[in-house]
Amino acid sequence: MIIKNSEFTISAVSPKQYPSDELPEIVLVGKSNVGKSSFINTLINRKNLARTSSEPGKTRLINFYKVTYAPDKDADNKQFYFVDLPGYGYSKMSHTQQVEVGKFIEQYLVKSSKIRLVVLLIDIRHDPTADDKMMYDYIIKNNVPCIIVANKADKIAVTKVDAQVESLQQILNPLKDLNFIPFSCERKVYSDKVYEILDDVLE
Numbered sequence: 001m002i003i004k005n006s007e008f009t010i011s012a013v014s015p016k017q018y019p020s021d022e023l024p025e026i027v028l029v030g031k032s033n034v035g036k037s038s039f040i041n042t043l044i045n046r047k048n049l050a051r052t053s054s055e056p057g058k059t060r061l062i063n064f065y066k067v068t069y070a071p072d073k074d075a076d077n078k079q080f081y082f083v084d085l086p087g088y089g090y091s092k093m094s095h096t097q098q099v100e101v102g103k104f105i106e107q108y109l110v111k112s113s114k115i116r117l118v119v120l121l122i123d124i125r126h127d128p129t130a131d132d133k134m135m136y137d138y139i140i141k142n143n144v145p146c147i148i149v150a151n152k153a154d155k156i157a158v159t160k161v162d163a164q165v166e167s168l169q170q171i172l173n174p175l176k177d178l179n180f181i182p183f184s185c186e187r188k189v190y191s192d193k194v195y196e197i198l199d200d201v202l203e
């Protein structure tokens with residue numbers, strides 16, 4: 001995948017604002033602060049197109065970013081959306097607010113028929129939270145294609161990354177039927193596998 005261009009499209013607060021074109025969508029889900037916006041920025045080679053926040057979880061918006069890319073250097077340009085969903089599990093939110101965010105996320109996942117892939121982001125350093133497990137179960141139950149990405153791999157020793165990913169997969173996806181991969185917004189080496197997966201699902 002060669003990224004040609006990317007642009008912010010809309011911050012949607014309700015389904016009628018979701019883009020009405022038929023472009024496929026790659027959706028980021030995960031708890032607040034896990035690196036959803038950073039993940040998008042890393043893949044599109046932009047420092048801060050997707051807004052990373054010092055006050056995570058404050059906004060209940062769904063941000064759409066339109067990406068123009070070529071599958072390889074001889075191929076024609078194609079497009080898709082990166083969809084940045086609000087994070088769940090923000091500790092400073094009340095339970096009621098957290099339930100609201102959950103409903104908001106679910107509304108999008110139910111309403112959109114253009115989802116090609118959900119990228120469930122977790123933190124490589126920590127066991128999946130109860131919310132991560134709920135999200136995982138929801139995705140599986142609804143038969144949405146999914147990969148699990150263990151982000152912030154730069155925060156642990158390179159030699160420990162594979163074993164840590166293996167142990168997280170044992171907890172969250174013991175059947176090992178999903179792509180479960182390390183990632184780092186700081187280390188480009190992990191991006192290649194993601195581009196490969198995106199090319200596959202967008203084909």
Ligand SMILES: Nc1nc2c(ncn2[C@@H]2O[C@H](COP(=O)(O)OP(=O)(O)O)[C@@H](O)[C@H]2O)c(=O)[nH]1
Pocket residue numbers: 030031032033034035036037038039051052053054056057087151152153154155183184185186
């Ligand atoms: N070291 C490191 N920091 C990261 C990585 N990904 C995100 N961060 C940092 O984690 C914080 C939250 O990132 P953000 O993308 O806003 O998370 P979001 O709430 O899930 O969108 C920011 O300070 C990022 O710079 C990573 O792979 N490595």
Ligand SMILES: [Mg+2]
Pocket residue numbers: 036037038051052053084
């Ligand atoms: Mg964000």
